[in-house]
Amino acid sequence: MIIDYVEYGSLAELPDDARRLMECAMESAHKAYAPYSKFHVGAAVLLADGTMVQGSNQENIAYPSGLCAERTALFSASAQHPEQAVVALAVVGHFEGEYTEALPCGACRQVMAEYELRYGNKLTVYCYLKGGRIRRIEGVESLLPFGFDADL
Ligand code: THU
Numbered sequence: 187m188i189i190d191y192v193e194y195g196s197l198a199e200l201p202d203d204a205r206r207l208m209e210c211a212m213e214s215a216h217k218a219y220a221p222y223s224k225f226h227v228g229a230a231v232l233l234a235d236g237t238m239v240q241g242s243n244q245e246n247i248a249y250p251s252g253l254c255a256e257r258t259a260l261f262s263a264s265a266q267h268p269e270q271a272v273v274a275l276a277v278v279g280h281f282e283g284e285y286t287e288a289l290p291c292g293a294c295r296q297v298m299a300e301y302e303l304r305y306g307n308k309l310t311v312y313c314y315l316k317g318g319r320i321r322r323i324e325g326v327e328s329l330l331p332f333g334f335d336a337d338l
Contacts, residue, residue, distance in 0.1 A: 187331055190324040193315070200312075200320060203232070208276040208312055208320065210238045211255075215280040218242035218255065226280040227255035227288050231263040233270035234305075239263035256294035260301060271305035278314035287316045295330040302326050 194200050197208060207230050215228030220243050227243040241259025245252040256277055263272060275298065279288035290298070290311070298309050308325040315321055323329055 190328045192322050194320040196318050204312055207232050207274060211276040211278045214240035214242050215278055219244050229255035229259040229277045231259045231272055232274040233267055234273055235270050254291060254294050256290050257297050260297055271307055272301040274310040276312040285314060289313050299326045299330055299333055
């Protein structure tokens with residue numbers, strides 16, 4: 187198994203469509219509801235027809251009832267545009283006035299895997315890293331190796 191990823195030195199180095207998706211995620215971070223952690227996460231999903239759907243973390247006073255930005259974006263995209271394959275996702279953190287690293291949690295990786303299964307294509311994931319670098323990961327298997335599989 188190959189962990190398939192590349193890193194870009196900055197937002198400016200990304201191809202246009204990827205940069206637009208990351209900028210959409212950056213804007214989305216400001217819509218987060220994160221009064222408990224104060225860690226604002228923005229995500230943006232790119233659909234096959236070019237539509238971008240935003241999501242941000244939505245916290246709750248009963249902590250486990252909240253939801254990550256990535257799943258908020260993916261579920262929102264799927265609920266509004268079920269006929270459109272999900273092709274890419276960008277994620278970024280925002281903390282104490284600065285954009286910062288955000289890598290998807292295990293549960294979000296599992297949900298991404300479900301959309302690959304559903305639409306039959308690989309998902310490209312862009313993660314904002316410390317210092318403004320961007321990591322592009324090709325396919326969820328590179329984020330979740332040896333994930334759950336079954337003939338259900
Ligand atoms: N969070 C996300 O939205 N995405 C991630 O990939 C990791 C964590 C949220 C959950 C919680 O609201 C806050 O960040 C701190 O963990």
